[in-house]
Amino acid sequence: MVISSEIAKKAGIQTEPVAIVWSNTKPEHALEIRPGTWACLMWYYAKAVLDGKITALSRDSFGCCGGAIGIGFGRPFETHSSGNEDNxxxxxxxGRDGCTDIEAFDARLDAISNPHQKEMLKEGERIKKNPGVAKEFLNVLPHYDVPTKYVLFKPFSLTQPDEMIKSVIFLANPDQISVLSILANYPRGQIIDRVVVAAGASGCQAFGVCTYNEELSENPRAIVGLTDLMARKAVRRTLGSDKFTFSVPYSLFLEMEANVPGSILDSELWIEIRDGS
Known part of the structure; x- marks a missing residue:
């Protein structure tokens, strides 16, 4: 079981990788979101990566509908201000401009008391051209209903050999994303098939269900995330405006760790870039 990460050390990543762990046990002193309270899961990822805190998420405590979808608690659209999948x-x-049943949509808007939520639903996030494209996005986004009670955000050094580690997440700047991408491709003669940019996915969907899904592949890929503008806004003051996530399923993480010696991470070129010399 790898506890420390040679990848992080030689890539010059100052923060510890974070693991997403499926678990039926809630660690002592784990952070939790109050049931029914809205919260961005990226705040809790930041607590893990910066402060070494563990967060325990459950089907009663997941922050937001997109977060529940992102970390694998089904698709609870009824918990969102929109109320259902079509909305x-x-x-x-x-938003309202794209809906087919204006009367029903307006009734939903009238039922929302929070002015910010009402305006967001009315105008839409504009990350997809129309509801049909958004539906297509949801159809291709991996759908998970995890078999455990909890999903944990856990600093990698706190993981145990018998845990179900589903995703390992590096927080990286553009230089580090470059070298991590090379390392992911290192044992194979590929260019674009080994690393995927999660365009349109939320921050937690990128390192959650999108990364879980790669574990099922014979050729698992790394996922570049934090391309979501809402997520970037949520954590830019804590994580910085120059960072992205680079997440891999555990099997790929172990492969990459084994390939560090003698790789690009040991080259003079990388050391010069890393150290700014």
Missing amino acids: FCCFLSN
């Missing part, structure tokens, strides 16, 4: 697709796209 959620309008929310992801052009």
Whole structure:
């Protein structure tokens, strides 16, 4: 079991990798989100990567609908201000302008007391062109209903050999993303098939379900995340405006760790870039 990360050390990554762990046990002193309270899961990822805190998420405590989808607690659209999947697709796209049942949509808007939530649903996030495209996005986004009670955000050094580690997440700047991408491709003659940019996925969806899904592949890929503008806004003051996530399924993490010696991470070119010399 690898506890420390040679990748992080030689890539010059100052923060510890964070593991997403499926668990039926809640660690003592783990952070939790109050049931029914809205919260961005990226705040809790930041607590793990910067402060070494563990967060325990559950089906009763997941922060937001997109977060529940992102870390694998099904698709609880009824917990979102939109109320159902069709309206959620309008929310992801052009809001009221794209809905087919204006009367029902307006009734939903009238039922929302929070003015910010009402405006967001009315205008939409505009990350998809229309609700049809948003529906297509949801269809291709991996769908998980995890078999455990909890999903944990856990600093990698606190993981145990018998845990179900589903994703390992590096917080990296553009130079580090470059070298991590090379390392992911290192044992194979590929260019674009080994690293994927999670365009349109939320920050937690990128390192959650998108990364879980790669574990099922014979050729698992790394996922570059934090391309979500809402997530970047949520954590830019804590994580910095120059960072992305680089997440890998555990099997790929172990492969990359084994390939560090003699790789690009040991080259004079990388050391010069890393050290700014």
